[in-house]
Amino acid sequence: MSDQPAKKPETTTPPTGAKSMDAIMALCKRRGFIFQASDIYGGINGFWDYGPLGAQMKKNLREAWWRDMILNPCWGRKGPNGERVRCVPVETRIIQHPKVWEASGHVGGFNDPMVDDKETKQRFRADHLYKVVFFPRTEDMAQVDRTAALLLDVQMTIVASTVGDAIAQLSVEPARSQWRRITRGFAPVSWIITNDQAEAPCDGTDSHRIQSIAIYRVDYTQPANAIDRLPSPFTGKKGSLTPPRQFNLMFKTIVGATGTEDDAAYLRPETAQGIFVQFKNVVDTTRVKIPFGIGNTGTSFRNEVTPRNFTFRSREFEQAELEFFCHPDESPAWYAFWRDFRMEWWKSIGLAGDNLILREHDKDELSHYSVGTSDVEYRFPFTAPGFGELEGIAHRGNYDLTQHQEHSKVKLEYFDQERGDLLPNGSRRGERYLPHCIEPAAGLDRGVLALLCEAYTLDPSRPSPELLKLHPRIAPIKAAVFPLVNKDGMPEVAEKVYDDLFAAFGRDGFIETDAKQSIGKRYARMDEAGCPFCLTIDGETLTNQTVTLRDRDTGTQERVALDQVVGVLRQRLGL
Ligand code: GAP
Numbered sequence: 001m002s003d004q005p006a007k008k009p010e011t012t013t014p015p016t017g018a019k020s021m022d023a024i025m026a027l028c029k030r031r032g033f034i035f036q037a038s039d040i041y042g043g044i045n046g047f048w049d050y051g052p053l054g055a056q057m058k059k060n061l062r063e064a065w066w067r068d069m070i071l072n073p074c075w076g077r078k079g080p081n082g083e084r085v086r087c088v089p090v091e092t093r094i095i096q097h098p099k100v101w102e103a104s105g106h107v108g109g110f111n112d113p114m115v116d117d118k119e120t121k122q123r124f125r126a127d128h129l130y131k132v133v134f135f136p137r138t139e140d141m142a143q144v145d146r147t148a149a150l151l152l153d154v155q156m157t158i159v160a161s162t163v164g165d166a167i168a169q170l171s172v173e174p175a176r177s178q179w180r181r182i183t184r185g186f187a188p189v190s191w192i193i194t195n196d197q198a199e200a201p202c203d204g205t206d207s208h209r210i211q212s213i214a215i216y217r218v219d220y221t222q223p224a225n226a227i228d229r230l231p232s233p234f235t236g237k238k239g240s241l242t243p244p245r246q247f248n249l250m251f252k253t254i255v256g257a258t259g260t261e262d263d264a265a266y267l268r269p270e271t272a273q274g275i276f277v278q279f280k281n282v283v284d285t286t287r288v289k290i291p292f293g294i295g296n297t298g299t300s301f302r303n304e305v306t307p308r309n310f311t312f313r314s315r316e317f318e319q320a321e322l323e324f325f326c327h328p329d330e331s332p333a334w335y336a337f338w339r340d341f342r343m344e345w346w347k348s349i350g351l352a353g354d355n356l357i358l359r360e361h362d363k364d365e366l367s368h369y370s371v372g373t374s375d376v377e378y379r380f381p382f383t384a385p386g387f388g389e390l391e392g393i394a395h396r397g398n399y400d401l402t403q404h405q406e407h408s409k410v411k412l413e414y415f416d417q418e419r420g421d422l423l424p425n426g427s428r429r430g431e432r433y434l435p436h437c438i439e440p441a442a443g444l445d446r447g448v449l450a451l452l453c454e455a456y457t458l459d460p461s462r463p464s465p466e467l468l469k470l471h472p473r474i475a476p477i478k479a480a481v482f483p484l485v486n487k488d489g490m491p492e493v494a495e496k497v498y499d500d501l502f503a504a505f506g507r508d509g510f511i512e513t514d515a516k517q518s519i520g521k522r523y524a525r526m527d528e529a530g531c532p533f534c535l536t537i538d539g540e541t542l543t544n545q546t547v548t549l550r551d552r553d554t555g556t557q558e559r560v561a562l563d564q565v566v567g568v569l570r571q572r573l574g575l
Pocket of ligand 1: 269270271272302304311312313314315316317318319321389390391392439441442443444445446447
């Protein structure tokens with residue numbers, strides 16, 4: 001295998017005040033949410049497995065998507081045409097005819113620019129290169145003349161996906177020691193990070209200290225930023241970086257027994273193309289009419305140059321994509337409709353706070369065929385204060401159908417019987433066109449990660465301070481039933497309650513029961529696993545037929561009649 005095995009999951013220290021990614025990753029491993037793939041062999045870089053709780057959580061997310069996008073799209077809401085939104089599913093293969101990827105542009109253009117450090121042999125994405133510049137205070141000109149002037153041209157570089165990631169990386173060794181070396185004679189330095197030229201006020205008192213540190217994304221295509229003038233992020237030396245080279249992200253494989261290049265094929269880098277190439281079959285074999293969507297979920301593969309940040313950038317990941325086909329004239333309205341609904345949807349399953357934003361791409365970020373693209377972005381601990389993409393909603397025009405029509409020589413136009421001139425008999429002449437497409441494309445692994453990061457809560461006032469405030473719809477364990485003590489008739493009642501809950505909710509997630517340890521420890525275990533409700537059978541149950549229902553987020557307990565437990569939970573779980 002050419003790639004290095006991952007010895008340990010990559011971690012970064014988030015800025016002060018943010019949630020600790022290390023703590024979230026530790027909990028994920030400890031409670032069986034996410035493991036490194038091939039863990040006992042030291043892991044394999046860019047691949048992650050889900051343990052029992054993670055697998056169920058991801059299934060819940062996938063099913064929530066399926067229900068709200070395919071079975072009951074947009075919760076039954078009407079679209080901009082005043083009618084119910086209609087969508088159908090497909091399941092298409094990971095391996096498609098290689099010409100699919102030529103037509104889609106992935107073979108020719110799905111590249112990342114890559115830079116190597118010639119000395120350390122480390123490789124990273126050139127568009128993830130950030131330049132850090134130190135600005136001295138300027139009031140004390142004597143100091144500036146003597147020493148601080150040296151700083152004006154001092155730079156260091158780091159590899160980071162976002163400004164937030166850059167800030168996080170600056171606060172870990174060896175970056176800290178590197179900038180300490182650069183600012184020798186100025187320590188202790190009061191430092192402030194800005195991502196533009198604006199110099200933030202310094203809270204230090206000595207006038208000769210650093211005024212600010214600015215972080216810029218390196219535009220390596222500009223001669224002024226020529227790569228040989230940048231210090232290596234690893235050694236600090238200038239001239240040891242190779243010029244950027246294009247690296248194709250497609251995973252190649254061989255189909256069939258002969259094993260020659262003639263049989264080369266690719267693992268899909270997105271599920272979307274499987275939908276486009278089945279567009280005609282779906283139209284011809286079902287009663288769908290434009291506007292309608294075709295959706296699917298499935299695994300995609302990208303040979304990412306720098307897989308990083310836990311599951312955020314993996315080499316194998318799952319997507320949930322919808323291609324919504326509509327008449328070109330109606331496409332701007334459908335684009336706005338889907339963009340807004342997708343944002344609302346992520347909020348509805350637990351990403352309701354300030355950590356979620358909808359970012360409309362600037363015009364110069366858009367592909368030539370696109371009317372608009374927006375990203376639903378989440379502030380992950382490793383991107384804070386910046387955001388990382390969770391889902392892209394793109395207006396793709398008729399680009400994909402045009403490409404496949406040209407490459408396959410099969411007509412993919414749609415004949416719309418409800419358009420065109422009105423005929424004397426009251427019907428329409430019809431109109432033939434290539435539909436436009438709106439694509440909400442979500443990542444399920446990034447979704448799980450965002451939901452885990454959002455749910456992770458530290459509450460020092462609790463005996464066991466770590467808990468996951470997962471939305472009940474997504475939580476892998478729906479409820480837990482405990483006999484307070486393992487005697488006096490309580491286990492028998494607990495078993496009966498367990499059976500009732502299992503019958504009612506057992507197909508939506510796990511129902512747990514546990515009779516060991518103190519009740520506090522049992523609650524703590526469930527809090528950490530994100531279980532929203534615990535029911536305890538105690539002495540009172542035997543006399544007045546009620547149980548305590550404990551709410552994970554508030555820790556409050558109330559008494560509920562035994563015969564109402566299923567109804568109350570159904571309502572609170574939203575199932
Ligand atoms: N068909 C369009 C498409 O694939 P994309 O923005 O490249 O668009 C859609 O991918 C989503 O897939 C992203 O928003 C992200 O959630 C997820 N995704 C993409 N690359 C990923 C990776 N390397 N690891 C994990 N998730 C990824």
